[in-house]
Amino acid sequence: MKQVLFTDLDGTLLDLDDYSYEAALPALKTLQRRNIPVVFCTAKTLAENEYYRKELGIEDPFIVDNGGAIFIPENYFSFGFECKKKGSYCVIELGASYEKLRKALKEIKEETGFKITGFGDMTAEEVGADANLDVEKAKLAKEKEYNESFIFDEPKEKEVILFEKIKDKGFAVTHGGRYYNIHGKNADKGKAVKILTELFKREYGEVKTIGVGDSMNDIPMLKAVEQPALVKNKKGGWLDISLPNLYKAQGEGPEGWVEVVERLILISQ
Numbered sequence: 656m657k658q659v660l661f662t663d664l665d666g667t668l669l670d671l672d673d674y675s676y677e678a679a680l681p682a683l684k685t686l687q688r689r690n691i692p693v694v695f696c697t698a699k700t701l702a703e704n705e706y707y708r709k710e711l712g713i714e715d716p717f718i719v720d721n722g723g724a725i726f727i728p729e730n731y732f733s734f735g736f737e738c739k740k741k742g743s744y745c746v747i748e749l750g751a752s753y754e755k756l757r758k759a760l761k762e763i764k765e766e767t768g769f770k771i772t773g774f775g776d777m778t779a780e781e782v783g784a785d786a787n788l789d790v791e792k793a794k795l796a797k798e799k800e801y802n803e804s805f806i807f808d809e810p811k812e813k814e815v816i817l818f819e820k821i822k823d824k825g826f827a828v829t830h831g832g833r834y835y836n837i838h839g840k841n842a843d844k845g846k847a848v849k850i851l852t853e854l855f856k857r858e859y860g861e862v863k864t865i866g867v868g869d870s871m872n873d874i875p876m877l878k879a880v881e882q883p884a885l886v887k888n889k890k891g892g893w894l895d896i897s898l899p900n901l902y903k904a905q906g907e908g909p910e911g912w913v914e915v916v917e918r919l920i921l922i923s924q
């Protein structure tokens with residue numbers, strides 16, 4: 656049966672601190688040799704996804720901005736479907752525009768006085784320093800289209816108010832490993848995974864989906880796949896969720912990722 660791997664990037668395929676992926680390379684090559692699609696499902700932007708696709712030699716579809724849009728390389732599937740042409744991609748958009756998200760954050764800031772700093776408020780140098788990225792990569796991280804990442808510099812208990820405000824304005828919020836993200840209500844990793852899974856099924860008939868992540872923003876993706884898996888986070892534990900059939904890798908970040916690929920995908924081939 657065709658297997659499809661949906662994977663988060665930060666803290667999962669990429670190390671959360673230095674974004675390294677060396678540990679995952681051999682397993683990644685094996686997946687490619689066996690024609691198992693590796694679908695990035697991440698908060699990262701189109702520009703960042705393109706960078707890592709090139710680095711890792713991956714040519715499969717990918718989900719950007721926390722489910723904001725699905726990018727499918729032209730002619731990847733043998734059939735046509737409804738999408739928006741954008742360069743060499745066929746794009747299915749689920750999210751709200753960056754302008755609307757920025758406007759909502761600005762309003763919340765004014766209404767609450769919360770210390771909220773979005774990527775749009777920061778220079779590439781500032782984003783780079785905060786996210787431990789070089790300036791070139793920070794520029795790619797700032798090219799957001801369907802999501803805004805921000806720092807919420809307030810006590811944890813004020814999070815509830817923040818979440819409510821975002822909901823009231825008709826948007827959704829997720830907390831990744833490093834930043835909070837505001838996005839459209841329909842921009843959801845889970846919805847994007849389901850749409851792509853249907854396309855894979857149309858192409859291959861029966862499909863087995865595996866999803867791997869590390870934090871809260873991965874929950875919708877993990878719920879949308881048949882075989883969810885978690886890697887350990889930097890605190891040496893796992894995200895606190897219980898899901899049927901959930902596999903918890905012993906390794907952290909890319910090391911846990913390799914374990915998931917070896918134990919759940921390659922072994923059943």
Ligand SMILES: [Mg+2]
Binds near residue numbers: 663666667
């Ligand atoms: Mg992550």
